[in-house]
Amino acid sequence: MANWTLIGLLALCHTCLVAGYTKFPAGFTFGIATAAHQIEGAWNVSGKSENVWDRLSHTRPELIADGTNGDIACDSYHRYQEDVDELAYIGVDFYRFSLSWARILPTGRVDHVNPDGIRYYNDLLNALAEKNIEPLVTLFHWDLPQTLQDLGGWANPKMIDYFRDYSDLCFREFGDKIKSWITFNEPYEICEDAYGDIKKAPAIDSHGVGNYLCSDNLLKAHAEAYHLYNETYRPVQNGRIMISINSIWYEPADPNNAELVALAEVANQFKFGWFAHPIFTAEGGYPTAMVENVALQSAAEGLPKSRLEQFDDYWIQRIKGTSDFLGINHYTTFLITGAGVDPTAKDPSWLKDIGAVQTMEVGGDSASEWLRVVPTGFANLLRWCKSSYNDPPIYITENGFSDLPGTLEDYGRISYFNEYLSEILNVIYDDGVKVLGYTAWTLMDNFEWRAGFSERFGFYYVDITDPARPRTPKLSVEYFKQLIANRELPQDEIFKDPAKIRDEL
Numbered sequence: 001m002a003n004w005t006l007i008g009l010l011a012l013c014h015t016c017l018v019a020g021y022t023k024f025p026a027g028f029t030f031g032i033a034t035a036a037h038q039i040e041g042a043w044n045v046s047g048k049s050e051n052v053w054d055r056l057s058h059t060r061p062e063l064i065a066d067g068t069n070g071d072i073a074c075d076s077y078h079r080y081q082e083d084v085d086e087l088a089y090i091g092v093d094f095y096r097f098s099l100s101w102a103r104i105l106p107t108g109r110v111d112h113v114n115p116d117g118i119r120y121y122n123d124l125l126n127a128l129a130e131k132n133i134e135p136l137v138t139l140f141h142w143d144l145p146q147t148l149q150d151l152g153g154w155a156n157p158k159m160i161d162y163f164r165d166y167s168d169l170c171f172r173e174f175g176d177k178i179k180s181w182i183t184f185n186e187p188y189e190i191c192e193d194a195y196g197d198i199k200k201a202p203a204i205d206s207h208g209v210g211n212y213l214c215s216d217n218l219l220k221a222h223a224e225a226y227h228l229y230n231e232t233y234r235p236v237q238n239g240r241i242m243i244s245i246n247s248i249w250y251e252p253a254d255p256n257n258a259e260l261v262a263l264a265e266v267a268n269q270f271k272f273g274w275f276a277h278p279i280f281t282a283e284g285g286y287p288t289a290m291v292e293n294v295a296l297q298s299a300a301e302g303l304p305k306s307r308l309e310q311f312d313d314y315w316i317q318r319i320k321g322t323s324d325f326l327g328i329n330h331y332t333t334f335l336i337t338g339a340g341v342d343p344t345a346k347d348p349s350w351l352k353d354i355g356a357v358q359t360m361e362v363g364g365d366s367a368s369e370w371l372r373v374v375p376t377g378f379a380n381l382l383r384w385c386k387s388s389y390n391d392p393p394i395y396i397t398e399n400g401f402s403d404l405p406g407t408l409e410d411y412g413r414i415s416y417f418n419e420y421l422s423e424i425l426n427v428i429y430d431d432g433v434k435v436l437g438y439t440a441w442t443l444m445d446n447f448e449w450r451a452g453f454s455e456r457f458g459f460y461y462v463d464i465t466d467p468a469r470p471r472t473p474k475l476s477v478e479y480f481k482q483l484i485a486n487r488e489l490p491q492d493e494i495f496k497d498p499a500k501i502r503d504e505l
Ligand SMILES: *[C@@H]1O[C@H](CO)[C@@H](O)[C@H](O)[C@H]1NC(C)=O
Pocket: 044, 071
């Protein structure tokens, strides 16, 4: 008897879990994202110059997991019409893609505009318009022209002018067709991974120093591009402009341990707050915990000044409020397990400056070591953004899951989308978080940076062993298509029960 009651209760509980919110609010929009260097290929044709990822993958192939590069990638430079046809088949409201700076401005500066670069993006924009797909366009998605890296890249304050000039050209050339802009994709990955480590190109590894020089320049460059758009282009073009910040959300390993709760908050300020606090808070500037920790560490190292200095009043005001929406890229959650120096931290470094030990041992896994499946962490991040940044309107500008090459029945991806989207519905309806749109990463398997083609995030499988790079839809194409058609989490059994679908196929 007792057993039957238990089973009954479990069945009931299972039903309540499954029967959460399923319908998206009116006006909620769906899109899919890509980035120029990961899909375009055509790295050396029609006037495009070398970028930092071309340089890294050609000169240090040992840093790419499978020794590949983006020379051909998905060949979107030649096959953008297929990209657009796939997007139209899935039925997206918008397509998020990025512009290749080195394709548009081979010197990095506006002294030489490459007509083929302008032509290529106009062709893509026209193809999208024909299918009624809105463009959401990223100005900088990591592929810095090598010419500018040779001058120091994002560690050079001159980059503020170069980025502003490049943005000016893009607003002028494409602003009649593009109404939604993103300045930077994932500033943390640009500054910490590329200037404070070798995880991304140009792999400068100036840990604890270059990363903070980069953030000073990047945040100022972002603000200058915003003000330029706001003052000069918005009055005639009527668009909107934002920044997309990536987060690994940190949770305390034990939510009842006050010290771990406080440390997780510090870690979130170091990760998300590093770039969000200067833009989205009323007081502006870098987060207090970050300024204090780095100052203490710097003094202990014998430095006369902190490796991370607070902005002066001019720049605090200039950077504050410069994003129409909060763009969030989110994939995963890590745990904070204790105070002290993380065993993987270099000296000095951003990670050491946090003063907390972290672990990835949480949630389900994916093909990427860093990507753990923790849907509730997404909800906690979104609630934290609402309370930390005065309830901003939010676009999820990336979210996705990796599996191994050739996984066509991609249940891992489908269940990841379903669970993460379900958490978005929870925070919209239960907590009033203003999430307005969702962007899945990514249209097709592409050059996944240092992972090469060894980890796959696409809706379409791309066979890179075939020179024609054929594309094959995965099951998630049908999932996302149905989601968008009905504006509701797909209820089909086919998407819920891997065992069943295998029998049916
Ligand atoms: C472009 O790069 C390819 C390798 O991806 C090489 O075979 C080709 O010769 C290069 N073309 C030019 C014009 O440099």
